[in-house]
Amino acid sequence: MKLTRLIPEETGFDIDGVVADxxxxxxxxxxxxxxxxxxxxxxxxxxxxxxxxxxxxxxxxxxxxxxxxDPFGTGLEPISGAVDALTEISKAAPLTFVTARPLKAPIEKWIHTTLHKVPSSRIRVIATGEHSAKVSVLQENGIMNFVEDHLATCVQIHEAGMNAIVYDQPWNRKDTHDLPRTGSWKELLSKMELS
Ligand SMILES: [Mg+2]
Missing domain, CATH: 1.10.40 (Ribonucleotide Reductase Protein R1; domain 1)
Structure with a gap:
């Protein structure tokens, strides 16, 4: 399925495998x-x-x-293009990251440090602790589009009536739902309704 236009206010992002390599x-x-x-x-x-x-x-x-x-101690780097694209998107709308990580503080610090040009007031990180909790968190926060690399979570989001965008990785290519997919932050940015 092709990637459609995305409204920044209604779009959220997973962290691991999408923003972080x-x-x-x-x-x-x-x-x-x-x-x-x-x-x-x-x-x-x-x-x-x-x-x-x-x-x-x-x-x-x-x-x-x-x-x-310890994201810093383990040399966690952003995925190519993510920092520039997110910095641009943040000018149109605050950024919402929803991670299944159980521990919020270390990755939140990593996000703020990595996106150093984005004011911290425009970054929100939500740690659910489990994949299955993402759907309700997205619904509660008005996120209609979510960029995610975990295929099972993408399917749950899709089945809940939201738009799951698969961030292409070797571990998510067995998609039987034909969900929209991208492996490029440049392409994601180009689909954003920025004004
Ligand atoms: Mg992930």
């Missing part, structure tokens, strides 16, 4: 802390890393814990 950070820690050198992003064909990576579950858990607690 979390999987690159994961691969970096696996290398640096555990000497695991043979992982590439294309191998991550499932959102659940245990299903697609030849790394013991225990180590996967430890790396994820690090990423959740």
């Amino acid at each position: 979390t999987m690159a950070s994961f691969i970096g820690i696996a290398k640096k802390d555990y000497g695991i050198h043979n992982i590439v992003k294309e191998q991550i064909t499932s959102y659940w890393l245990e299903e697609c990576l030849p790394i013991p579950d225990e180590i996967i858990g430890k790396i994820i814990e690090k990423i959740l607690n």
Whole structure:
């Protein structure tokens, strides 16, 4: 399905895998802390890393814990184009980020630091703690369009009558719902009704 025009006030964003290159950070820690050198992003064909990576579950858990607690220490970088696009969008409407992370403070700090040109009063971060809670959070906050990389969450959003935009990643390509998809912040920005 094609991407339609998006009203900034009604559009929200997931963080990991959309704004933050979390999987690159994961691969970096696996290398640096555990000497695991043979992982590439294309191998991550499932959102659940245990299903697609030849790394013991225990180590996967430890790396994820690090990423959740210390985005800066784990070298979390923004996805290409995200900072420029979000900075532009923030001029039209405040930015709403909804993450399933259980811990809000570390990622909120990362967002504010990364989007350093966006006044902090124009950034809102909501941490739901679980994927399934996103739909109601979006409804409560008037978010009609949501950019997300977790396919199951995209489907829940779509089925609740909102517009889910899949941010293209190797782990979300088995989409049977033909949801609108983009892998480019430049394209997302071009679809925004900015005035
Ligand atoms: Mg995500």
